[in-house]
Amino acid sequence: MSQSLSVRKDVWGDATTGKLGxxxxxxxxxxxxxxxxxxxxxxxxGAASWPEPGTVLNIPLTAFNTFLLICTSFTMVMALNSVQRDDQKGLVKFLLLTMLGGMIFLGIQVYEYTHFIMGSEHLGEQLAKAGMSGTKFLTTSSVYAGAFYVTTCYHGLHVFSGVIYIFCILMAAMRGRYSSQDYDKVEILGLYWHFVDLIWILVFTVIYLI
Amino acid sequence: MSDGTAHKQSFITKYIFSTDHKMIGIQFLWFGTFWLLWGGLQAMLIRWQLAYSGQPVPIIGKLLFGASDGIITPDIYNQIFTMHGTIMIFWAVTPLLSGAFANFVIPLQIGARDMAFPVLNMFSFWTFFLSGVILLASHFLPAGPAAAGWTSYPPLSTPVGGIAGHGQALWALSLTLMGIAVIMGAINYVTTVIRMRAPGMGYFQMPLTVWGIWLAAILNAVFVPIIAAGLIFLLLENVFGTQFFIAGSKATVEGGDPLLYQHVFWIFGHPEVYILILPIWGIVSDLLSVFSRKPAFGYRVTATCMCIITCLSAIVWGHHMYTTGMSPLLGKAFMFLTLLISIPSSVFFLNWLGTLWKGSLQLRAPMLFALSVVFVFGIGGLTGLYLATVTSDIYLHDSMFVVGHFHYTLAASVLMGSYAALYFWFPKMFGKMLNPLLGKIHFWGTFIPLNIVFYNMMVTGYAGQHRRLYDPYIYEFLQNLKPLNTQISWWAWLLGAAQVVLVVNLIWSLMKGKKAERNPWNAATIEWTVDYPIPHGNFAQMPTVYTGPHEYSNPAIQGRDWISQTEKLTAAS
Incomplete structure (x- = not known):
């Protein structure tokens, strides 16, 4: 791009403007x-009591979800690797896999939410163990529930935006927009996706495991 | 587009969904001006209530408060002062400084063709616009807009606290959207300054205006996401019935904590005041230099001090919370850190005086406003010391003294600084000069009432008047403040009326104003080397920078007393 006239190459190594942004x-x-x-x-x-990990939240299911998201980080790296080798088919394949992984992650999260919001006898028993009443796990159930929903939902929105973001880049990739000479946009997408993954590991640890 | 030549644009791409930083700057300017007038009108209404408590507002009263026969009821009063604070800080001053002037000035002063991300820039404005629409809409809710003060402390700001209606939810929603818009702008400004400077423009060749705006953008980038998260908590509280901030019977088991909100709010809230004032410090430093025809005294020290203050501002938020029951030990630490800020502040304040010292002062309209900032910021800064000190703050907290203090720093300094910037860059924005005589009338009409109003607010606060009382005179010990409060109100209305002069000046100058020369102020920075109208892409040829931003009265220059940053000093002599 002719923008290079006004871009200083001598600072921040080779990081492009987009990457810095x-x-x-x-x-x-x-x-x-x-x-x-x-x-x-x-x-x-500040709370006098806080539910034990695993009483309400389904750790094995979410552990699988975490594993899935980490796998999409791997496929994202492979997508970048493909475009660097000018492997157009590989780029499209791995972007598609990453997007699919993100969608399955969201699907499982929606399943989890639905389960909580619809409620069940079993959930009611688990909630009673954690000191909450009712058979549904809602934002109003407790401060714990509020913290769970606000954090996971905020992260879910990021995955959702990420899936749309990947879709946009995928569309351009299918038209052959990227090459080993010009793959900055794929790399920037990778930065975002890895960040969303990394944050999930923190969210999973703080909300589910401890 | 970025080759610097003009190209055909339709009306919509040129004036509405423009990606040109200059047009976006002008959009922000009108947007901010609209809200400034709206917030100003609310200030006039607050003063009516404090002067003529419980009497119907004349002329516009019936129109605004028809249900109560033009009388400002306690509920409406709460809504008015809440909206006045919110609007002035987030929808008037923020778009004017971090929107209008930041957008217009940064690329021109660093010699860039546009912002780093022009499309993001456009989204920033329209997200801001949407947030404004939501806030405006909240005024028309059946129960009125938010009414828990601009700080919106829980539990007042939650359904549990008893404020009816959905005003608070819309308040949190619009503020979150505004935060997103500001973050988009901040990413743009920070990246632009780092990556897009013209050849030869090192950090210490940048005008101080760019320094100020850049540091403010960094603070925006770091602290706005924090309040955004806090507002998401508050939004859930209002919409989904969570109880993060409620310290009730339920919370004794689960630990809802109203103080958590206050911490989150002020971790952002204190840097926010520097987000507002840093651009002004930069603009005033540059303007004092231009109109004293002298290099800015201690340029590098001023820039460094601004950096130090930027860092310190992040760790002093607790001084807003001395009376909340926070640990006194923490209070002492916050007091120490807060008072530390006065050191770099005093240094660059002295640098301002150093710039003025023995300068050839030209008292043109922008300079008058810049000089008034030196005066009012001096008062605002000094009165801050009483509030930074725990012992005196415990008495003065939440009194009109606080109101007077932050109006001196925010309303007076920031507003006068914005006016200085407006008078200074108007010729470059619109190709016309603002009328200097009307400018001077506007200046004195603003400066004198403003000082009387805000100074006397501090007096009433010292006498014990609480900042948010609907009718202070139900307390016997405040009854003798009524004459003083009435006088403040009359001066405040004069202050409001003086702004009509500005509006008249803007309209008159745009229609019939004198055509501006390329460089009417003989200023050295790069934006004055291009002719109005500046094309999309700004520069026909990319500028190269040879000198600092304040080359005035250098003995080596022959024939005139300044050279542009794009000229070689040796070539001119």
């Missing part, structure tokens, strides 16, 4: 997640 966004977004997680931790610190 994405890193800034990641810093910003990380801070918003940080506030949600630390806010949740502060509420927990």
């Amino acid at each position: 994405m890193w800034l966004f990641i810093l910003i977004d990380g801070l918003s997640f940080g506030t949600l997680l630390i806010g949740g931790a502060a509420l927990r610190a």
